[in-house]
Structure formats: structure tokens, C-alpha cells
Amino acid sequence: MTQRKVISFDTIRVACKNCSLSQLCLPMGLAPEDVERLDSIIKRSRPLHRGDHLFRGGERFRSLYVVKTGSVKTYAPSEEGGEQVLGFHLPGEIIGLDAIDKACHACSAKVLETSAICEVPFQRFEELAAAIPSLQHQMYRLLSKEIGQDADMLLLLGKKNAEERLAAFLTSMSSRLSKRGLSPTDFYLSMSRHEIGSYLGLAVETVSRLFTRFQEDGLLRVDRKHVEVLNLSALEMMAGAPPSSAHKQRSN
Amino acid sequence: MTQRKVISFDTIRVACKNCSLSQLCLPMGLAPEDVERLDSIIKRSRPLHRGDHLFRGGERFRSLYVVKTGSVKTYAPSEEGGEQVLGFHLPGEIIGLDAIDKACHACSAKVLETSAICEVPFQRFEELAAAIPSLQHQMYRLLSKEIGQDADMLLLLGKKNAEERLAAFLTSMSSRLSKRGLSPTDFYLSMSRHEIGSYLGLAVETVSRLFTRFQEDGLLRVDRKHVEVLNLSALEMMAGAPPSSAHKQRSN
DNA sequence: CGCAGCTTTGAAGCCGATCAATCGGCGTGG
DNA sequence: CCACGCCGATTGATCGGCTTCAAAGCTGCG
Structure with missing residues (x-):
């Protein structure tokens, strides 16, 4: 099913047993009683809305957050008001892992659309982990896994051109949504072009132009935030090895 | 003291008590007996030499590695022989954390100069961690911490220009070497210009030109792999916020 | 001593940033 | 209900930094 009108989808069902890590990210190897224990330490919050913050840079680290529905962006606020988007977090994904080290959040997390978020007090989680x-x-x-994904991103920013970056972004969104049972070819992007550009290290205009080009090339159909992927394998090809044989990147 | 002639420094003392994680990365909060236990699971290998591999992409993950002396690069071999350098690892730093997830190494690790490396069997480490x-x-x-550092790197690759990148690289090397008691202003780079370029997402020529320019500007003195930092604070400034007011980056 | 590989330097071209302007949707208020 | 205004998105034009191509210089090693 396509998730139409995500943007104004306010009636989120928060009541969901096992919304917890057990299903979201730790699918294997836990005894039912342990799942129960894990579940018991998790706080479920009321739905958050666009613009709400999970936490801000500089705040003390207390909990990890798991996106249940909706989406969240993490970003590093820079001087002069600008911000660098560090990541987008979809249902099933965890936020805050980078803050364990210093026990202090280095980045901020802002909700992109009405979302349900679970909070996992880290202290208690740690105690539980020691016992299980x-x-x-x-x-x-x-x-x-997070470290591995960051390495992929490093490769993307270090070696890929604009076309490959956006293709990688779209295929990534596709596969991540797909994992949660949503359509891999028809979805809404909750973030702005500007945020996509920041995340991919590109100017807004470049992102916009590429969306247009991809549409002209029949790779996808775009209408505002709504994206229909028409040729997923072509996008995946483009995101991977050098795409068009026209101009090959040096293998530096 | 400056570490002269690192490149051909073959007589590395491997016999070092507490070479283990205890000193290298877990400096606090361990009882002496626990340190002993940790130390007991660590394997010390004979010195490795330039070009030796700690592991290769695709191999099964068994151990973490800690650099005791020397340096190591991790890289993702790409098709057509090219390689993307993912990181440089100096004394005290850990290699292989990204492989825990899939129990399989996604990247390769190659020794850059004669080095002493400790091996930490992960299975046994995990058992120990559960008990301590x-x-x-x-x-x-x-x-x-690794995740946090990756985020810094993401920012570097996504937003910084060539000048800022090399400055960041140099100040990073400086501070990391400094942590190990080596000179922050006089050191040898064990990696080639090509590898630096790959790591920073720049062409070799650009790296070379920047070294020349930095020298002309009196920021440092360079002779092959030997670097003397003459104006560390200027480099740090350059690595941080927009450097020269001449051309400011858009805050995208 | 001579080659091979790395580094440096020079020149030209291109991709993406930047500047500039219009378009378009959406919320607001009349 | 519709006009207005704001902000994000799109499109066009130009600029510039970095890559690419090319070639010489340097160094270390067999």
C-alpha cells in the first residue's frame, strides 16, 4: 500500500505491543521473557509533531530513541544558523548512538512529520544487556552496523558525483521503507530538497535539477514530495559503480 | 621527541606489559584484576611490515586489532583495482569495529609501516565484557565514539573544501599523535599522497598542490613524508569554520 | 646506474556551486 | 471564497575550484 498523505497523518496508533527494540532492531535470539523485560523499560511517548526536538546538541544523553512511525532528522547546527544534516531516520531505526561516548548529545534530532517515537533509557538498557x-x-x-553504514556514506561523499549520490539516496530510502513493509517504489519524502542537499553534500539547485533529470529519463515520477520509482534497478546501478560510461571517475 | 626515521624503524619492542586495551582505549574504571583478565586474552603478534594485511574484505571476523606502534590503513577495494581509503589508524586506535555486525570484514586493513599490533579475539572479549x-x-x-568520529568525517566530506580538508587531516594527525606522547608539530606521514587524497576525497594533484601552498604560506614545512607544523592554530582555524573570508561556502 | 613509482607542476575542461529570477503551493486574513 | 504573501522548488546563466590530462622531477631500490 502506498502511504498517501503522510504529511498530515495525525492519527497515529501508538498502542502497539512489542513496538520495542525486540521487533525493531533486535529480531533474533531473545527469549520471550527477555523481550518482556526489554519492553518494560521502554517509554512510549505521545505522537510528536513536525519541528519537535527529541534532543538538542549539548544536552545530556539519557536515552536512545527508536522511530516507530514517521521520520526524524539528525543535524549538527553550525555557526551562522546553517545546519549540516547528518541523517534521516525511518521507522525501526535508532537515534542517539553517537552520544553514548561523551554522555552528551553532539547533534540535534528534529521530527520531520508527525511521528511516534519510543524512548529507551540507556542506563537501564545497559543493566539489562549485562544480564542478557x-x-x-x-x-x-x-x-x-551504524559504523558500517557511516563508511558507506563516507564513500558516497568522497567518491560519488551528484547523480550517484541522489540515486544512492533514493535506493536507500526505497530499501529501508521496504523493510518496514512499505512500498519500495512509491513513497513520500518528508524532508525538503534543502535537507536532502545538505545530507548529500549538494546545493539545493543541484538536487532539484537531478530530480527533474531523473524524471525526464523515465527513472521516476516526482510530484513535490511524492516519488514513484519507475526503474529501480537502473537507479541501483547508478548508485553503485560508475553509472554512465560517459565520464568515469578517477579511482582515487 | 620527534620520531625520526619511522619508516625504517624495524626494531620495535613488542614486549610491553599492559599494551592491552586497558591502556590503549579503556583507561578508566577497571580493577587491576580485571585488567589482568583482559590482558590475558590478548594476543601479541610479531611485528608486521609495510604491505602486510591484518585482514581482507570478505574474511570472517574473529578479532579486533589494536595498533600499538606504527600505522594501518583500512580501505574498501573497489572494482577495477581502485581503492577507497576509509581511515588511518595510529597507535592506541582500534580496527575492525565495523565487522561485528555481519561477523565478516567489509573492508581490508593494510599495514603502512613496520607496526606492532595486538589482536583481541572478540568472542572471548565479549564474554569478559558480560562479566565486567x-x-x-x-x-x-x-x-x-567511532560513530561520532564518522559524523565529523561526514561533515568534512560533505561541506569542506580541499583546503579545509587537508588542514583538518593535519590537525587530526597532530592531535592524535600528541595523545600518544609524540610531537604534535613534527611527524612523519606513513601514507602516500595518493592515500591521503583518497581518504579526503581529493585528487592526488590537489593534495600535492595544497602541501606546496601551505608551505608557501608558512603554515608548515614539508619534505616528502616529513611534516613540521609551523602554525598549528592557523591550521586548526582553517580546519574549523570557514577559513578565508574570500570565498565563503553556502551553509547548505 | 637505471628504472619504477611517487610527487610535483602546468594547462585545460567540467561539474556543481553560486547568483538571479520565476514559479508554485499553502496558509492566512480579509 | 478568494487574494495576498511567504517560502520552498524550479529553471536559467555564469563562475570557479577541483579534476583530469600531460609531462617532468625526484627518490629509493634492485
């Missing part, structure tokens, strides 16, 4: 080896292992995996 | 809460916490911090 498989949970501890899952936590290590989770942190490790 | 403060060790578990340190491990979370370590993983989290």
Missing part, C-alpha cells in the same frame, strides 16, 4: 548476553551482542551489532 | 560491567560500558563508549 544475546541482548548485549545485539547491541554490539547495532553499534557496529 | 565497566568493560561493557567502555566498549559501548568506544563504538559510540
Whole structure:
């Protein structure tokens, strides 16, 4: 099913058993009783709305957050009001892992659309993990996975051109939404062109031009925030190795 | 003291008590007996030499590696022989955290100069961490720290220009070496210009030109791999906020 | 001593940023 | 209900930094 009108979708069902990490990110190897224990420490908040902050840079770190529905962006506010978008977080994804080290948030997290977010007090989670080896292992995996994804992003920013970047962004969105049972080819982008550009290290105008070009090339259909992917495999190809043989990047 | 002739420094003392994580990355909060336990699972290898691999992409993940002396680069081999450098690892730093998730190395790690590396079997480490809460916490911090650093790198690649990138690279090297008791202003770079360029998302020629320019501007003195920083604070300034007011970056 | 590889330097071209202006949707208020 | 105004998105034109291409210089090693 396509998720139409996400932007103004206010009636979010918060009542969902096992909204917890158990399903969202730790799908394997937990005994039912352990799942119950994990579930018991999780706080469910009322729906948050566009513009609300989960936390701001500089605040003390207390909890991890799991997106249940909706989407969140993390960003580093820079001097002169500008901001660098560090990531977009879709349902099932975790926010705040980077703050464990200094026990203080280095970035801010802002809700992009009406969203349901679970809060996981880290202190209590840590105690639980110490008692449940498989949970501890899952936590290590989770942190490790984040590092691996960052490496992919490093590669994207370091080596890929604008076309490849946007293609990678779109295929990433596609596959992540798909994992949550949403359509991989028809979705709404809750973030602005400006935010996409910031995330990908591109100017807004470049992002806009590329959307237009992709549409002209029959890769997708775009209407504002609504995206229909018409040729996913072509996008994936483009996101991966050098796309058009026209101008190949040096392998530096 | 400056570390002269690092490149051909073959007589590395491997015999060093507490070379372990205890000193390298987990400086706080461990009881002496726990340090002993941690130390006991660590394997010390004979010195490795330039070009040796710690592991290659695709190999099964078994251990983390800690650089004791020397330096290591991690890189993602791409098709057509090209490689993307993901990071440089100096004494005290850990390698392999990204492989925990899939229990398989996604990147390769190659020794840049004669180095002493400690191997930490992860399975056994994990068991130990489960039994020592403060060790578990340190491990979370370590993983989290890595994520935070990746975010810094994302910002660098996404927003900074060539000049800022090299300045950031140099100040990073400076401060990391300094942490290990080496000179922050006089050091040898064990990696090639090409590898620096790959890491920073720049062409070799650009890196070379910038070294020349920095020297002309009196910021540093360069001779091959030997770097003397003459104006560290200017470099730090340059690496941080927009450097020369001449051409300011859009805050996208 | 001579080659191979890395580094440096020069020149030209291109991609994406920047500047500039219009378009378009959406919320507001009359 | 519609006109207005604001802000994001789009489109066009120009500029510039970095890449690319090319070639010489340097260094270290066999």
C-alpha cells in the first residue's frame, strides 16, 4: 500500500505491543521473557509533531530513541544558523548512538512529520544487556552496523558525483521503507530538497535539477514530495559503480 | 621527541606489559584484576611490515586489532583495482569495529609501516565484557565514539573544501599523535599522497598542490613524508569554520 | 646506474556551486 | 471564497575550484 498523505497523518496508533527494540532492531535470539523485560523499560511517548526536538546538541544523553512511525532528522547546527544534516531516520531505526561516548548529545534530532517515537533509557538498557548476553551482542551489532553504514556514506561523499549520490539516496530510502513493509517504489519524502542537499553534500539547485533529470529519463515520477520509482534497478546501478560510461571517475 | 626515521624503524619492542586495551582505549574504571583478565586474552603478534594485511574484505571476523606502534590503513577495494581509503589508524586506535555486525570484514586493513599490533579475539572479549560491567560500558563508549568520529568525517566530506580538508587531516594527525606522547608539530606521514587524497576525497594533484601552498604560506614545512607544523592554530582555524573570508561556502 | 613509482607542476575542461529570477503551493486574513 | 504573501522548488546563466590530462622531477631500490 502506498502511504498517501503522510504529511498530515495525525492519527497515529501508538498502542502497539512489542513496538520495542525486540521487533525493531533486535529480531533474533531473545527469549520471550527477555523481550518482556526489554519492553518494560521502554517509554512510549505521545505522537510528536513536525519541528519537535527529541534532543538538542549539548544536552545530556539519557536515552536512545527508536522511530516507530514517521521520520526524524539528525543535524549538527553550525555557526551562522546553517545546519549540516547528518541523517534521516525511518521507522525501526535508532537515534542517539553517537552520544553514548561523551554522555552528551553532539547533534540535534528534529521530527520531520508527525511521528511516534519510543524512548529507551540507556542506563537501564545497559543493566539489562549485562544480564542478557544475546541482548548485549545485539547491541554490539547495532553499534557496529551504524559504523558500517557511516563508511558507506563516507564513500558516497568522497567518491560519488551528484547523480550517484541522489540515486544512492533514493535506493536507500526505497530499501529501508521496504523493510518496514512499505512500498519500495512509491513513497513520500518528508524532508525538503534543502535537507536532502545538505545530507548529500549538494546545493539545493543541484538536487532539484537531478530530480527533474531523473524524471525526464523515465527513472521516476516526482510530484513535490511524492516519488514513484519507475526503474529501480537502473537507479541501483547508478548508485553503485560508475553509472554512465560517459565520464568515469578517477579511482582515487 | 620527534620520531625520526619511522619508516625504517624495524626494531620495535613488542614486549610491553599492559599494551592491552586497558591502556590503549579503556583507561578508566577497571580493577587491576580485571585488567589482568583482559590482558590475558590478548594476543601479541610479531611485528608486521609495510604491505602486510591484518585482514581482507570478505574474511570472517574473529578479532579486533589494536595498533600499538606504527600505522594501518583500512580501505574498501573497489572494482577495477581502485581503492577507497576509509581511515588511518595510529597507535592506541582500534580496527575492525565495523565487522561485528555481519561477523565478516567489509573492508581490508593494510599495514603502512613496520607496526606492532595486538589482536583481541572478540568472542572471548565479549564474554569478559558480560562479566565486567565497566568493560561493557567502555566498549559501548568506544563504538559510540567511532560513530561520532564518522559524523565529523561526514561533515568534512560533505561541506569542506580541499583546503579545509587537508588542514583538518593535519590537525587530526597532530592531535592524535600528541595523545600518544609524540610531537604534535613534527611527524612523519606513513601514507602516500595518493592515500591521503583518497581518504579526503581529493585528487592526488590537489593534495600535492595544497602541501606546496601551505608551505608557501608558512603554515608548515614539508619534505616528502616529513611534516613540521609551523602554525598549528592557523591550521586548526582553517580546519574549523570557514577559513578565508574570500570565498565563503553556502551553509547548505 | 637505471628504472619504477611517487610527487610535483602546468594547462585545460567540467561539474556543481553560486547568483538571479520565476514559479508554485499553502496558509492566512480579509 | 478568494487574494495576498511567504517560502520552498524550479529553471536559467555564469563562475570557479577541483579534476583530469600531460609531462617532468625526484627518490629509493634492485
